[in-house]
Amino acid sequence: MGFGVIPNILCAEIFPTCVRGLCIAICALTYWIGDIIITYSFPVMLSCIGFAGVFGIYVVGCIISWTFVYLKVPETKGMPLEVISEFFAAGVKPASDN
Secondary structure (H helix, E strand, C coil): CCCCCCHHHHHHHHHCCCCCHHHHHHHHHHHHHHHHHHHHHHHHHHHHHHHHHHHHHHHHHHHHHHHHHHHHHHCCCCCCCCHHHHHHHHHHCCCCCC
């Protein structure tokens, strides 16, 4: 609902190289299925609950998604892929920049 290419970039970073291709394919399939669901449900929802209601639902979804990303997805900027793979395998949270 508003992430753009971020899911594709994140999926390319979090999986180990031995299964990365398959996992990226599954992530892309999931992303496109979600996109199709939103595309086809939009006109139905628009006729039922109106413009403000549809975008209100989208706003709530984006806020929930943003909160999840903020709390659960670690920053990987500047890390090589090998370190990122070890990082996700260990389940460690990054040190705070504060």
